[in-house]
Amino acid sequence: MLFQANFPELKDYLDPMASHPTSGVDSPKPAFELKAATFTLPVIRLLEVDMDSVADQLGGKVDQAPDFFRNTPVVIDLSGLPAGAGRIEFPLLVGLMRGFGMIPVGIRGGTDEQHEAAQAMELAILGDAFVRRSPTTREAPRQPTPAPAPASTRPTPTPVRPTPAPARPVAEDPAVASQRLITRPVRSGQRVYAPGGDLSVIAPVSNGAELMADGNIHIYGPLRGRAMAGMKGDTSARIFCQDLQAELISVAGHYRISENIPDEVKGVPVQIFLDGDVLRVEKI
Amino acid sequence: MARTIVITSGKGGVGKTTTSAALAMGLAQRGHRTAVIDFDVGLRNLDLIMGCERRVVYDFVNVINGEANINQALIRDKRCDALYVLPASQTRDKDALTKEGVGRVLEELSKGFDYIVCDSPAGIEHGAHMAMYYADDAVVVTNPEVSSVRDSDRMLGILSSKSRRAERNEPPIREYLLLTRYSPERVAKGEMLSVNDVREILSLDLLGVIPESKAVLNASNSGVPVILDVESDAGQAYSDAVGRYLGEDLPHRFLDIKKKGFFSPLLGG
Numbered sequence: 408m409l410f411q412a413n414f415p416e417l418k419d420y421l422d423p424m425a426s427h428p429t430s431g432v433d434s435p436k437p438a439f440e441l442k443a444a445t446f447t448l449p450v451i452r453l454l455e456v457d458m459d460s461v462a463d464q465l466g467g468k469v470d471q472a473p474d475f476f477r478n479t480p481v482v483i484d485l486s487g488l489p490a491g492a493g494r495i496e497f498p499l500l501v502g503l504m505r506g507f508g509m510i511p512v513g514i515r516g517g518t519d520e521q522h523e524a525a526q527a528m529e530l531a532i533l534g535d536a537f538v539r540r541s542p543t544t545r546e547a548p549r550q551p552t553p554a555p556a557p558a559s560t561r562p563t564p565t566p567v568r569p570t571p572a573p574a575r576p577v578a579e580d581p582a583v584a585s586q587r588l589i590t591r592p593v594r595s596g597q598r599v600y601a602p603g604g605d606l607s608v609i610a611p612v613s614n615g616a617e618l619m620a621d622g623n624i625h626i627y628g629p630l631r632g633r634a635m636a637g638m639k640g641d642t643s644a645r646i647f648c649q650d651l652q653a654e655l656i657s658v659a660g661h662y663r664i665s666e667n668i669p670d671e672v673k674g675v676p677v678q679i680f681l682d683g684d685v686l687r688v689e690k691i
Numbered sequence: 692m693a694r695t696i697v698i699t700s701g702k703g704g705v706g707k708t709t710t711s712a713a714l715a716m717g718l719a720q721r722g723h724r725t726a727v728i729d730f731d732v733g734l735r736n737l738d739l740i741m742g743c744e745r746r747v748v749y750d751f752v753n754v755i756n757g758e759a760n761i762n763q764a765l766i767r768d769k770r771c772d773a774l775y776v777l778p779a780s781q782t783r784d785k786d787a788l789t790k791e792g793v794g795r796v797l798e799e800l801s802k803g804f805d806y807i808v809c810d811s812p813a814g815i816e817h818g819a820h821m822a823m824y825y826a827d828d829a830v831v832v833t834n835p836e837v838s839s840v841r842d843s844d845r846m847l848g849i850l851s852s853k854s855r856r857a858e859r860n861e862p863p864i865r866e867y868l869l870l871t872r873y874s875p876e877r878v879a880k881g882e883m884l885s886v887n888d889v890r891e892i893l894s895l896d897l898l899g900v901i902p903e904s905k906a907v908l909n910a911s912n913s914g915v916p917v918i919l920d921v922e923s924d925a926g927q928a929y930s931d932a933v934g935r936y937l938g939e940d941l942p943h944r945f946l947d948i949k950k951k952g953f954f955s956p957l958l959g960g
Contacts, residue, residue: 591863592894594848595841611894613844631892 448512449476451504452484456492458499469507477508482533483525486516495521497528498619498635502660505640527600527619529639593618593632600638614654623647635662636679646679651688661686693726693801696808697826697864699850701842703813705834706871709907710929711810712740713918714830717933719774720918723805726765728796729779730822731812732787738778741768742914752780755792761799770919775804785818793821815849824855828865828936830898834872835884840892843868847893867898869932874903875948886946899932901925902945 453461469476481504485495495517504511513531514521522532587601589608595615599606606620609627616632618624622644624636629650637644637659644658651673655664658681672688679688698711708731715727729737732752738744743766749759754777761777768774777796780787800807811822823829829850833843850864851857857864870889877883884892886900901907906923910916918933920926924945931941 591851592847594851595844597848597852611892613848613892614841615845616848 446480448480448482450482450484450515452487453495454487456488456495458496458503461500462503465503465507473508479509480512481509483511483514483530484516485514485518485521488517495524497524497530498617498633498638498657499662501528501530502657502662505660527598529602587620595632620644633657634679637681642681644680647677647691648679649676650674651677651679656686656688658686663688693804693807694827695797695801695825696806696828696830697811697823697850698808698830698832699811699819699823699846700813700832700839701815701819701846702834702839705832705839706901706907707813707832708736708740708810709911709917710830710832710869710871710901711737711808712916713926713929714933714936715806715808716768716771716774716916717918717930718806718808718937719768719771721933721937722773724773724803725806725808726775726777726800726804727808727810728777728800729810730788730818731810732779732818733781733784734812735779735781737810738766738776739914740911741776741916743768743776743778744914747778750778750780751796752783752787754796755787755789761796785812785816785821788818788821790821790824794825797825815845819846820849820853823850823864824853826850826854826864827856828867830867830869830936831893831895832869832871833889833893835870835874835878835886835889837884840884840889844893847895866895867936868893868895869898869901871901872903873900873945875946879948886943897943898935899928900943900946901928901932 451465455461483500488495501511511530513533514525515533517525525532587604587606589599589606590610592610593599593608593612593616595613598617598619599608601620601622601624603621605622605625606618607625607627608618611628612618612626612630612632612634614631618626618630618632618634619638620636621639621641622636624634624644624646626634626646626648629652630648631652631654633655634646634648634653635655635657636646640659642659646656646658651668653665653668655662656668656679657663658679661681661684663686668688672690676691677688678691679686681687696714698707698714700707708729711727711729715725719725727737727741728751729735730751731737735750738747746766749764751764753759754761754764765775765777768776777800797807809822809826812818823846829847831843831846831850833839847866850866854864856862868890870886873886874883878885886897890897902924904917904923904925906920906925907917910920910926917923917925918929921930928945931944934941
């Protein structure tokens, strides 16, 4: 893991956009000004996707300088990952960083797939151009991602593969993406996100499936996959589930894996909520 | 219009090709004009299981590329007039399958056939995607063990999100579960998942349970779809599965441990 300096090129991108309120005679008193500013942000350059070792090493860094990370916006750089490194567990990573007091704000580099996963976690995609100009990443061969449009900081959704896979922001299932009520089983590998609200599922959730919601999650059926409520940090969010067999449960970044869920609450109706810093699982 | 059925699983070696051959033969035996297509380009096997490997002239990729027409490439089964086989190419790879090309071939076949059975390759990559994309029905072949069940579950997710029906917001693909290599003895010993375990995890309609049987291997080796071995339990189970697919209400057989009768060692049980 490296910590890099800022990216001064940001200024070049924002300058043309900077506008000033017109001083017309009839115009009302301006409520805001749009300006550009350059910030220096710490960058965590991921070199592998195994969140356990990232957690260990990041914990060590934070222990050395706890104040440095407190409430600090941080950018995650994916350009150092080897090709085909596997899926990045963004929910885990974001939860982990929040746990250390950091505020993950965005990512840069990486593949379209990773961008989709990051967007599902409300992380900004910082333009690829920054990475390409950055001297530290020049030696690392990058995957052929399309060049971003100059005024845009988002990558164009041109598919890299010959199959025209539609670029969708969150879920694989288009029918599932914008809805909050799911009536068909959520299968292994599917992800469902309910932005800004609750998610209800009246079908089984399989191992390897992921449910995410900014609010509560209700599952009227067995939960065998992962459920993450309070994705935007709402600590009052809860998970209600008729039959808990989950791989992972999380509220506002505080998580428990299957191993740490007591046997007596498995296979029964439960609610899961945050009590201070402790994620509680209670029978209902 | 033909109904397109994909035989898929995610995991390899669970019996997709055996199932494709058996179901296609079963449908054809009941008088439905049926074509079975091998999508496993580069690792073709269906022609062996169907016993027509020595009659392959043109293949699926030739038809997609316009090097042959569909009638030149289809091989008529010698045992059943209503059954035709479209073999895969062994010398190409799966990228030779294009969405447009596959769509064109299926469109043409659907004019003359009642059922088109697509034998999917293992995995969830391009070849498997091409096999399931145009499907109306899917038979998910699963062995009673956890990794196979999980892979099937993944495949079911893909079926419900990446098919043409999903993209066009049409009614979803009808999904059926076919459990193969089932051994009630090993279930009793706790070495295998039971029918109910698998059903509960996948929450799917059960099309059939095919018992573990020597007849399957014998059938593959001799190039005869196992459904033609009417003496064997596997053959009968496949026949039941075809009946259920066509809407018959048949009880599931071969789910319990066979009782060892006095004569069973003599009769070969």
